[in-house]
Amino acid sequence: MTTVNLRSDLESLPAYKPGRAPVHDGQVLHKLSSNENPFPPLESVQTAIGATIGEVNRYPQMAAHELAAAISAKFDIDPESIALGSGSVEIISQLIRAVAGPGDEVIYAWRSFEAYPLLTVAAGARGVGVDLDSDYRHNLPAMAAAVTDRTRLILVCNPNNPTGTTIARRELEEFLESVPRSVAVVIDEAYVHFDRDPESPDGVDFFRRHPNVIVAHTFSKAYGLAGLRVGYAIAPPKIATALRKVALPFGVTTLAQVAARASLMAEKELQTRVDTLINERLRVASALRSLGIAVPDSQANFFWFPFGKDTNDSVKTFEKHGVLSRAFPEDGFRVSIGDKVANDAIIAAATELSTL
Ligand SMILES: *Cc1c(COP(=O)(O)O)cnc(C)c1O
Secondary structure (H helix, E strand, C coil), X not given: CCCCCCCHHHHHCCCCCCCCCCEECCEECEECCCCCCCCCCCHHHXXXXXXXXXXXXXXXXXXXXXXXXXXXXXXXXXXXXXEEECCHHHHHHHHHHHHCCCCCEEEEEECCCCHHHHHHHHCCCEEEEEECCCCCCCCHHHHHHCCCXXXXXXXXXXXXXXXXXXXXXXXXXXXXXXXXXXXEEEEECCCHHHCCCCCCXXXXXXXXXXXXXXXXXXXXXXXXXXXXXXXEEECCHHXXXXXXXXXXXXXXXXHHHHXXXXXXXXXXXXXXXXXXXXXXHHHHHHHHHHCCCCXXXXXXXXXXXXXXXXXXXXXXXXXXXXXXXXXXXXXXXXXXXXXXXXXXXXXXHHHHHHHC
16 A cells, blocks of 8 residues: 555546456457547558657657647637647647646536546646537536636537537537636647548637637548657647647657648548448438437448446347447437448447337
8 A cells, every 4th residue: 555645636536447358258349439430551651650660769858849830820820829739639639738727627528538537637726517418519608607707618529428518609609708808718729630521510610709619630641640649739829838838748649740730731621531430420310310329410431329327238139249338327328320330240230229
């Protein structure tokens, strides 16, 4: 037993549980639990990574200026407004630590991304989860009403993980009208490439028009670089500067920087893969609908099964069909869209569920 005094507020956090290996009773499971891109990196991206391997005895560029320049060119934004992180999880962590401390409040929808409460408590701040509405969407008026004089930051996840639902431009506009300008509003667009809802807000457009809006993007999902860890914020320069101050030094590796730049240059090819995944999402959605299984409309690369007390049994049925999903006991489970074979297994598992 250690004799070291740990922070007592950490006791409220669950300890990290390693994910189950994707093998079950000798059967290879489809790992559909982390919303990963099922496609390996493009040839051009693999080549760029390979060409850089011989340089990893050196530290990475601290400011990742070439990658920041490529991102700023893509959006036509001042490079000063780009801050990089080791995945957008680190970006969100930087944001919370840059604006909130002990006693301060961070508001997010619930259920939303599991990392939000963890990162909030790790920063010493207090998380305020605001229930989703009955359609599993952000309840933006309720989130605005939850603002107090201790609120420092609000996280808006669009599309929302794990429900796949989106908010509308007009709703976000009204929300920003009612939130004090001193409160940071983060639009987490981890799944933006999968969003085909014409009503959805374009986070970058909101960033251009609102001085308290920050957009978080990642290379982990549509770009398929989850294992390399790179994401970025688009933020007003003063905030981006603060993010660089609290960032993990050298948190974005050379390989991650190079792979992200190569991915930005191959955006057309990547979008073709995203289109394939969206078509698979539509195929699975219509199969679920014809089975009478009610899942919320998803604009992301996953589906939310809000099965409450039936969650554990349903997850077992999916495992029987080789599908590893992400379960939130007593609430629901999330299944990512994979390749065609994996998605056929989703449909087979759902078919069994519908006949139980
Ligand atoms: C996956 C995900 C992220 C980003 O993860 P990183 O791999 O750290 O870039 C951010 N927000 C949400 C909601 C996500 O689901």
